[in-house]
Amino acid sequence: MSKHALEEASDNGATDLEDLIGYNLKRAYIIVQSGFRDAQGEGGFSPRVFTALALTVKFPNITQSALARKMGIERSGLVAIVDELESKALLARARVPGDRRVQALVPTEAGQQAYDAAMASVRAHEQDVFSNMSESEKKMLLDLLRKVRKNEVS
Amino acid sequence: MSKHALEEASDNGATDLEDLIGYNLKRAYIIVQSGFRDAQGEGGFSPRVFTALALTVKFPNITQSALARKMGIERSGLVAIVDELESKALLARARVPGDRRVQALVPTEAGQQAYDAAMASVRAHEQDVFSNMSESEKKMLLDLLRKVRKNEVS
DNA sequence: GAATAATTGTTTACCCTCGTAACAAACTGC
DNA sequence: GCAGTTTGTTACGAGGGTAAACAATTATTC
Numbered sequence: 001m002s003k004h005a006l007e008e009a010s011d012n013g014a015t016d017l018e019d020l021i022g023y024n025l026k027r028a029y030i031i032v033q034s035g036f037r038d039a040q041g042e043g044g045f046s047p048r049v050f051t052a053l054a055l056t057v058k059f060p061n062i063t064q065s066a067l068a069r070k071m072g073i074e075r076s077g078l079v080a081i082v083d084e085l086e087s088k089a090l091l092a093r094a095r096v097p098g099d100r101r102v103q104a105l106v107p108t109e110a111g112q113q114a115y116d117a118a119m120a121s122v123r124a125h126e127q128d129v130f131s132n133m134s135e136s137e138k139k140m141l142l143d144l145l146r147k148v149r150k151n152e153v154s
Numbered sequence: 155m156s157k158h159a160l161e162e163a164s165d166n167g168a169t170d171l172e173d174l175i176g177y178n179l180k181r182a183y184i185i186v187q188s189g190f191r192d193a194q195g196e197g198g199f200s201p202r203v204f205t206a207l208a209l210t211v212k213f214p215n216i217t218q219s220a221l222a223r224k225m226g227i228e229r230s231g232l233v234a235i236v237d238e239l240e241s242k243a244l245l246a247r248a249r250v251p252g253d254r255r256v257q258a259l260v261p262t263e264a265g266q267q268a269y270d271a272a273m274a275s276v277r278a279h280e281q282d283v284f285s286n287m288s289e290s291e292k293k294m295l296l297d298l299l300r301k302v303r304k305n306e307v308s
Numbered sequence: 309g310a311a312t313a314a315t316t317g318t319t320t321a322c323c324c325t326c327g328t329a330a331c332a333a334a335c336t337g338c
Numbered sequence: 339g340c341a342g343t344t345t346g347t348t349a350c351g352a353g354g355g356t357a358a359a360c361a362a363t364t365a366t367t368c
Contacts, residue, residue, distance in 0.1 A: 015273055015277060016212070017205060017208045017209065017212070018300075019296070020276060020277075020280060021186070021280055021284065021292060021295060021296055021299070022186045022187070022190060022201075022276070022279075022280060023205070024296060024299035024300055024303065025179070025182060025183045025186055025299060026183055026187070026201065027226070027299075027303050028179060028299045028302040028303055029179045029180055029183040030226065031302065031303065031305075031306050032175070032176045032179055032302070033176070033180070036176055046353080046354090047176075047180065048354075048355095051171060051177070054171045055171065058170070058171070063316080064316075064317065065315075065316060065317080072181070072184065073354090073355070073356090074355075074356060074357080075316075075317065075318085076317085076318070076319080076320095076355095076356080076357080076358095077354075077355060077356075078317090079317070079318060079319085080354095093317095099315095099316085099363080099364070100316095100362080100363060100364085101315065101316040101317070101362070101363050101364070102315090102316060102317080102363095103316080103317070119169055122174060122176070123169060123174075125176075126174060126175055126176060129302070129305060130175065130302065130305070131305065132301065132304065132305045133298070133301055133302075133305075137298060137301070138175060140294065140298065141175060141295070141298040141299075141302075142173070142175055142178060144287070144291060144294060144295040144298065145175070145178035145179060145181075145182045145295075146172075146178055147286060147287055147291070148182040148185065148186070148283070148284065148287075148295075149178065149181050149182055149185060150286065151185075151283060151284070151285065151286045151287075152185050200324080200325090202325075202326095217345080218345075218346065219344075219345060219346080227325090227326070227327090228326075228327060228328080229345075229346065229347085230326090230327075230328080230329095230346085230347070230348080230349095231325075231326055231327075232346090233346070233347060233348085234325095247346095253334075253335070253344095253345085254333080254334060254335085255333070255334045255335070255344070255345040255346070256334095256344090256345060256346080257345080257346070
């Protein structure tokens, strides 16, 4: 563990906040999220509502419990999100024949279109906030973030 | 813009949530933050309180306004954070001779020690949550996140 | 087949983080 | 001296999230 005196000067436990990945992750996330909200505009989607719609489009007839699990939030928290999307007629709660407990979520035509439009807007926004990075750098960042997620314990 | 039919199959606007940097950034941040709280334990620091203490240690006699600016939050939000740290006697609000408005923040001896201990814990936690990445990968991720922050418009 | 356990959606209550608006006190520029 | 600005502070509300309890329904176990 002990190192040369010369190295100690720059390695003597004087870790800075700026050297922590977690700190930089947080600050970067705040920037991107803030840009996301601006890109979505006034009546636009919040990140979590957009995520819920996106997953419902990708996995039609998904259960609320399954969607909550996929989003990493509690079932109780998802209720308001689905309420909001249903009130805008972007998806519907459908009963399934076999199990009278579950609510299968199905996107409406308007929901599909709203998702497409929002996704286009998000892609344009990402083009913008990462404009100082090359395509290979963006891909590298994406891969590294996926690797972080892959290591999740839960 | 138009591409060959062969390419269109994999590039026809069917962007997935998982392909968005922002989405992966959020999920990765949630994992790291959650680990941070676990690592700090019951009476430990929240991320923002830790950040405030760290910056006070690094920049003693910093003004509350300057600290808020550095943290990217409003002055009003910092009051409760400083209150908490002051109530634990980890820092003190000191009046400065020249300007009777400002409160210069100075870490106490206990504050310095608490910071050192918390930082050690955070470093151990980062060692853990990024354990499936090589040192060079971690450095790459750090550099890329810094580049994202560097492009901030605000 | 009856009893027990688990799952689903929901409501309610609560916590944390943050922003906005207003304010008094103090400072600055002119 | 006076308008404008800065500093710390309070009050209020929005937003995102968890935890606990609950009825309805389904699964499991004996």
